[in-house]
Amino acid sequence: MVEGAGVGPKIGVLALQGDFDAHRRAIERAGGEAVEVRTAAELEAVAGLILPGGESTTMLKLLHEEKLFEPLKEFGARKPIFGTCAGAILLAKEVLNPRQESLGLMDATVERNGYGRQIDSRIVDIDLEGEPSEAVFIRAPIIRQVGPEAKVLGKYMEDPVLIEEGRHLAATFHPELGRDVRIHRRFVEKVKRAA
Amino acid sequence: MNFQNDQFRLKVGLAEMLKGGVIMDVVNREHALIAERAGACAVMALERVPADIRKEGGVARMSQIRIIRDIMGAVSIPVMAKVRIGHFTEARILEALGVDYIDESEVLTPADEEHHVAKHDFKVPFVCGARNLGEALRRIAEGAAMIRTKGEAGSGNIVEAVRHIRTIVKEMKQLTVLGKEELAHEAKNLQAPLELVEYVAQHGKLPVPNFSAGGIATPADAALVMQLGAEAVFVGSGIFKSSDPEARAKAIVKAATYYRDPVKLLEASEELGEAMPGLEISKMPEGELMQTRGW
Numbered sequence: 001m002v003e004g005a006g007v008g009p010k011i012g013v014l015a016l017q018g019d020f021d022a023h024r025r026a027i028e029r030a031g032g033e034a035v036e037v038r039t040a041a042e043l044e045a046v047a048g049l050i051l052p053g054g055e056s057t058t059m060l061k062l063l064h065e066e067k068l069f070e071p072l073k074e075f076g077a078r079k080p081i082f083g084t085c086a087g088a089i090l091l092a093k094e095v096l097n098p099r100q101e102s103l104g105l106m107d108a109t110v111e112r113n114g115y116g117r118q119i120d121s122r123i124v125d126i127d128l129e130g131e132p133s134e135a136v137f138i139r140a141p142i143i144r145q146v147g148p149e150a151k152v153l154g155k156y157m158e159d160p161v162l163i164e165e166g167r168h169l170a171a172t173f174h175p176e177l178g179r180d181v182r183i184h185r186r187f188v189e190k191v192k193r194a195a
Numbered sequence: 196m197n198f199q200n201d202q203f204r205l206k207v208g209l210a211e212m213l214k215g216g217v218i219m220d221v222v223n224r225e226h227a228l229i230a231e232r233a234g235a236c237a238v239m240a241l242e243r244v245p246a247d248i249r250k251e252g253g254v255a256r257m258s259q260i261r262i263i264r265d266i267m268g269a270v271s272i273p274v275m276a277k278v279r280i281g282h283f284t285e286a287r288i289l290e291a292l293g294v295d296y297i298d299e300s301e302v303l304t305p306a307d308e309e310h311h312v313a314k315h316d317f318k319v320p321f322v323c324g325a326r327n328l329g330e331a332l333r334r335i336a337e338g339a340a341m342i343r344t345k346g347e348a349g350s351g352n353i354v355e356a357v358r359h360i361r362t363i364v365k366e367m368k369q370l371t372v373l374g375k376e377e378l379a380h381e382a383k384n385l386q387a388p389l390e391l392v393e394y395v396a397q398h399g400k401l402p403v404p405n406f407s408a409g410g411i412a413t414p415a416d417a418a419l420v421m422q423l424g425a426e427a428v429f430v431g432s433g434i435f436k437s438s439d440p441e442a443r444a445k446a447i448v449k450a451a452t453y454y455r456d457p458v459k460l461l462e463a464s465e466e467l468g469e470a471m472p473g474l475e476i477s478k479m480p481e482g483e484l485m486q487t488r489g490w
Contacts, residue, residue, distance in 0.1 A: 004282050014453050017212040017236055038453060052214050054236065055272050061234035062452060065445070086214075098271060112271060118209055118295035119318050123201045138208045139273065139295070 003102065009195040011033045011188065012037035012046030014072075016062040018054020018086060019176060023184075026176040030184035032191070035171060048080040048191030051087025053174050056112070060101060069103075076105040080194050082187040085134035089141055096144070106165045107147025109171075114142025122184040126156045126173070133180045135161065135173040143172060144146055198335065198391075198402055198456070203352025206320030206340030209273065210404040213341075213427050217417070217448050220244050220431040223262065224269040232370065232435070233444030237273040237296070239429065245349030246432035246471065249483070255303040257285040258442035267294070275322070280489055290319040296341070297321045302348045302431075309490060314338025320426040323382055324408065326359045326486055327367035328395070332387030335403055342401055344425070345486040346409015348472075349432050351473035353416045355486060356409045357423065363405065366426040370396040407480045409486070412470045414450030414463040421454035438468035448483060 011027050013020045015036035015130065027034035027050070034050075037043050049072075051059075063069040075081070076091075083091040087181055092110040095102050101111075115122075125132040135156065143160045146152065154162030154171070162171045167190060175183040216236025221227040222244060230238050237399045243251065257278050267274045273295035278285040280299055285306075291299050299312050301324050314321040315338035324345035325331035331342045344358030344363070352429040370381060370392065378396055382389040394402050407425035411417050412433040420428060428451055430444075446463040453459030481487070 015215065017215040019208075019214060021214065024210055037455075052476075054214075055216065057231060057272060058216055058234045058236045058448065061232075061445075067236075074285065102257070117293050118205075118273065118320065119290070119293055121205045121209065122206060135207055136204065138205060138212060175207065177204070177211065 001016060006190070008032060008192050009047030010035050010045065011191055012043060012049045014049060014051050014059070014087075016066075017058045018052040019174070020050075020052045020054075022174075022176040023050045023052050023084075026181065027057065027188065028183045029181050030188045032184070032188035039066070040068060043068070043071055043075055047195040048082070048187065050187070051081060051083035051090050053085035053087065053160070056086040056089040056095075057100065059090060073103050073105070076103060076168065080187070080190045081105060082167070082169040084174050084176060085138065085140055086172045088143075088172055091168060091170050093147075106141055106163070106170055107149060107170050108163060108165075109145040110141045111144050112141050113139055114172075115140055124156060126154050126161055128154045128162065128180070133182065134178045136177045137173045137174075137182070140172045143170075202318065203315070203338075203340060207403050209320055210322075210341040212298060212407075213355070214275070214404060215452055216427050217444075217451050218275065218427065218429045219434055219444060220429075221266060222435070225272045225340045226435055226440075227266045229441050230384045230444055231270045231272055231371050233441055234448035235261050235272060235444065237275055238266060239277065239298065239431075240294070241277065244432040244435060245485070246351070246436050247349075248302060249349040255279075257289065257303070260288070262291070263294065267292075273398045277303055278312070279303040279306040281305060281310050282310060283312045286317060286319075286321075290317055294319065299323050299339070301345055301485045304401070304489060307490050311337050311489070322406070324486075324489060325363065327362045329385035329387050330489065331363055331401060331405075332385060332391045332395070335391060335401065336388045339403065341404050341406060341408040343408040343429055345419070345489070346407070346411070347476055348485050350410050350434060350476060350479075351412045351436075351471040352421065352476055353410045353412070354476055356411065356420055357406050358427055359409075359486075360407055360420055360423045367399055367401070371399045396411050411447070412473065413467075414446045414460060417447045418460050419453035421451060427451065432471055436471035441469075443467055
């Protein structure tokens with residue numbers, strides 16, 4: 001049992017497809033409680049939501065098929081969402097390469113597979129608010145543009161890789177696969193404050 | 196340990212991204228687009244699906260590059276391709292091409308009857324088939340970053356995939372109750388490195404994602420192997436050899452997500468046409484089995 005687990009509001013992890021289990025474990029390491037979300041009823045029961053890494057096209061397809069797209073947009077208008085990689089793509093206002101639909105909850109333009117294919121995936125140290133932090137990039141997107149309300153918390157090669165806008169948080173890499181638990185802890189705190 | 200270095204973490208990382216998803220065999224750009232539209236999390240680019248390889252016979256090799264490149268250009272999801280067991284030059288060619296995952300596969304005719312590819316030497320990740328825990332751990336020791344059951348490819352019969360996932364899960368459970376000196380003995384029986392045997396004993400699972408393949412033809416088949424412990428599924432001939440590829444592809448994607456929800460599985464199973472024709476494994480001559488390839 002992780003110390004602090006089970007205390008505070010429940011955080012959902014969208015479990016349609018992707019590394020949702022890695023996020024559940026990361027939330028627990030950060031002292032939060034996580035549950036899997038696959039239906040609108042399960043979505044209503046959580047105080048914040050993680051959109052995991054995985055394939056954004058697969059998730060988008062299932063969000064529509066299962067009539068979760070609008071409920072998710074509406075959830076995001078009230079409660080915090082944290083998206084990593086495919087999740088960040090879903091949160092953005094505009095998606096390129098190719099153009100695709102998204103929730104539009106954050107004022108950002110994201111280009112899919114911005115660094116290339118799997119052989120271009122990498123683990124590097126990024127600058128996280130002035131301190132080094134390990135970042136795992138896997139077929140990662142690149143944030144090409146952010147709106148005036150966005151706060152850039154992390155950068156790699158001059159591009160923003162971790163941004164915060166109001167209640168939402170987005171990373172183009174995978175903190176859930178890294179050793180640094182600070183980003184998940186930040187989200188757990190955001191959800192606690194908003195609840 | 197090799198299986199905890201950064202390069203290996205990246206390989207396993209991509210496998211993590213595919214969990215809960217369906218990887219579909221496709222033989223051309225049109226199939227790839229149908230698969231992507233239906234919600235596949237990745238595609239396997241092939242010249243012939245296993246059912247056709249089985250029917251036509253002859254030597255099955257790595258696909259023509261033109262076909263793989265065409266598919267890579269058509270979709271935005273990861274693209275995998277197969278090499279013959281032990282054929283490290285085919286693997287180097289696919290790595291140079293930039294495919295996202297290589298399947299060192301028993302579906303193709305083996306190139307080496309003793310050795311598998313030394314997969315840690317590659318930057319591109321590999322998936323390998325296994326029928327039991329010993330095979331799975333030997334493949335991981337060689338550098339496989341994802342394991343899938345072999346099942347019996349191209350058969351449309353789930354019985355072998357069920358046997359293999361049950362065997363692997365049971366053998367893992369058994370290790371968790373053994374003492375240290377017993378694990379050393381088990382490592383010998385499994386013909387696998389002690390450090391991997393110890394990892395499984397401690398965690399009750401493989402150090403890499405564990406998927407299922409070989410005979411999945413319906414949404415119910417996909418949900419069955421996932422309930423038995425598979426974390427994602429490969430569907431080969433089951434989609435494009437059925438009477439309704441797009442609808443079936445969508446239904447299997449839904450089943451992989453809602454594998455524990457009988458109402459959603461009912462929805463996924465409705466209004467499907469004919470599944471691919473199946474083969475009775477016990478009536479097949481031993482020489483035609485693909486699962487016995489690999490050592």
